[in-house]
Amino acid sequence: MSNESLLQLDTVSSGYGKKTIIREVSLDVPAGKIVTLLGANGVGKTTTLRTITGQIAPFAGRLLFQGRDISGLKPHSIAGLGVGYSPEGRRIFGNLTAYENLLVVANRIKSKKIFRENLQWVYTLFPRLGERSHQLSDTMSGGEQQMLAIGRALVSKPMLLLLDEPSLGLAPMVVKQIAETLVEINQAGVSILLVEQNAKMALQISHYAYVMDNGQVIQHGSCEELLQDKSIADIYLGIR
Amino acid sequence: MGYSKFFIVIPGLAFIFYLLDQFLPNFWMTLLLLFGINTILAVSLNLTNGWANLFSLGHGGIMLVGGYAAAFLTLPVSFKRDLLDLALPSFMVNMQAPFLPALLAGGLLGAAFGTVLALPAMRLKGLYFLLATLGFNFITITIVENLPQITNGPMGLRQFPAHTNIWWVWSIAILLIYLCFRLRKSFFGRALIVMGQDQDLAEHLGINLLKYKVYAFGLSCFFTAMGGILWIHLILNLYPKVFGIHLVFNVVTMIVIGGLGSISGAIIGAAIITGFVEILSPIEEGFSFFGLFEVPRLLGLTTLMLSAALITILILRPAGIMGRKEFDRSSIRRILGALRLKTKE
Incomplete structure (x- = not known):
């Protein structure tokens, strides 16, 4: 290896x-x-x-x-x-929008510019998240929620x-x-x-x-x- | 925009305060002040119980601690020195502080006790945490009642200067509401909300639970203690018993009726409960209806109606009036849109 x-x-x-x-x-x-x-x-x-x-x-x-x-x-x-973590069964924060779900991780990122770049990267990986960024995540489909869970783990660019x-x-x-x-x-x-x-x-x-x-x-x-x-x-x- | 809107809003509010202060009849003024104080209590309790899902019943104890701390500072020297024989440090006995330092000192002491209250939250969850905080409430009351040399025991304190007015109450209330709306959009607020929903996951996403729990309790208890101090300087006496489970129940009812986790809900709940309690309690005492007939004394009416209101609202809207939503620009737009549709029909 x-x-x-x-x-x-x-x-x-x-x-x-x-x-x-x-x-x-x-x-x-x-x-x-x-x-x-x-x-x-x-x-x-x-x-x-x-x-x-x-x-x-x-x-x-x-x-x-x-x-x-x-x-x-x-x-x-x-x-x-x-270390980014996307849990089993997604566990997204249902009463926050998709965008806010991604922001949760932003606590760790000190620079706004880097955060915006990472966010842009997540949106290019999952264009659907960009389209639905202001939708309550509870109302998104299973696949979109999974994308959101992965995206959330990725925003900090682990x-x-x-x-x-x-x-x-x-x-x-x-x-x-x-x-x-x-x-x-x-x-x-x-x-x-x-x-x-x-x-x-x-x-x-x-x-x-x-x-x-x-x-x-x-x-x-x-x-x-x-x-x-x-x-x-x-x-x-x-x-x- | 920037900060220019403050130059309009603050003088505007000050003008409204001035007008109300000058022209509002006494009864309505007291009602408005109680509403303001309840708003402070409910919105600050919402930080922990609503957002962070750390359901605390210990906030009565926090009010008690803050209240006594402020009382020792603001009570007139004659009362402290001559009528009571308290084992306080002499500088405390021989001075009467203005309201602001007393308010801040009480608030900070409340915040300090709040962080103590947050410590069991590290190990306990859900109902167990609730019971621990309830225990804190009982303990503070028992200690205060059994330390007559320092607190004058169950006899309580009187002769408070009537410091509370619309300026103090509503400036603090509006500051707190503004702060909470800003927090809702910030990392801090989101961290609390996320922590409330899924504590384990929040930690995996890099949120330091200990830090945010302590912050949440510190902030919440700071304002709760100030609310308690304002209340004492409005009703002008202080008995430890008052801060028991009954008071906490009232404030919890406010945020549950309004919608746990919603700032606007907490304000609406505070308005409803204040109205209920203040309008029903004179009726409770019994009165004569324009000399036509006598309304008998109906003791317990307030509690009964309050519980009935709580049950009704929870059946009709299990998540409270506002749910977890907020009343902001978008909801105003929604309401206007709905009205416009109706008028077209």
Whole structure:
């Protein structure tokens, strides 16, 4: 793999209360790449993301972002280091307009000019958001809300974008559109850690993939390798 | 535009204040002042309970703290020194401060206690936070009642100078309303609103929860304490019992009726509740209707009607009168548009 890793999980164990959910997970997001984390329901994908964002502190192991240990930092400090997060199920702020949803993140950006540039960038990635910028986000369609959730994570121009199930509950056309935009975002220099159940879409756009089961990483490799590994493809990815 | 509009608005307001001050009959003046004070209380409570979704019932305690702090400063020396025998520092006993320093000192002390109140918010959420703040309210009242050497206990304080007038009340109220409307459009206000909706996500988006919770409570309690001080200097006495759950319930009713999270809603709620309470409480006492017949005493009428009004409004409009919306330029335009359509028909 690439020698310059942006985010590195080194045998991280984590969970809720005393219950361990993920055990000794090691994964690596190289700078400028799309990495995907696959697996069925309830295998610890979201818990892994929550550990990275700082919502839960890891029990053991090290979390490195740009070589700096971030385990134990508060979520807002981790966000401040340049980690954008688009949560599962979108969780947009329904009674704010699309534009205000994007502004929420602007707290962190000191310069108005940079913010305006970033906003313009988000609008070129998702032209629909520009058209609907003054619409209450509750009244937007599912796909638009997902675009808004991703856009909100991008306004601060993070180095790493964490995406939790961006394809959840969306029509195939919209999923395709979002996948294309993800590639575009990646080409602009943002590394992406994608957590997905839609393995087909994820493997099409990713450079590298990890497969989780029962709280552990059971297989990893480039996407072609994983697709060729018959047993993995059959059992965990649902692709024939 | 810029700041030039202030040169029109401020003298205009001052002129209106002057006219009202000169010509408004006493009863209506008191009503207007109470409305102003309730507006201050409701709009500031809306910062925490409405925007940040940190439902506090401890604001009565904050008013009490601010009120006593201001009282020690503004009470006449003769009363403090001769009638009461309070264990206060002698410089405090032997001086009578003007209203502004007392107001600011009380406000700042209220803000300081507000940040204390915000601390349980770090660990508690929802109902548990509500109970903790309710406990704060009870604790302050109990402490004040049981420290007769300092606070004169449940006997309370009297002989306040009647400082409260339309200038103080409505300048502070309008300043607060203006501030809140500006905040609504700022990072700070948005951070509070976002925090109220989805606390975890707000943190992931880079909002420092501790900082904003403390700010929200500090600002809210600063104005709440000032509202309390204005109220004391209007009714001219101070009993710790008054600041209990009953008062807090009234203010919470205002913002719930108006719409939690809406500044205009809080003002509308304050107007409704003030009208209700001030018009119903004379009736409650019983009176003679132009000598024709006697209206008997109906104690508890106000509370009953208030609760009925609350229930009615919540059934008809569960989100309050304004919901989460604001009454601003666009809503005026909407109303005008609707009127124009009607006249065409």
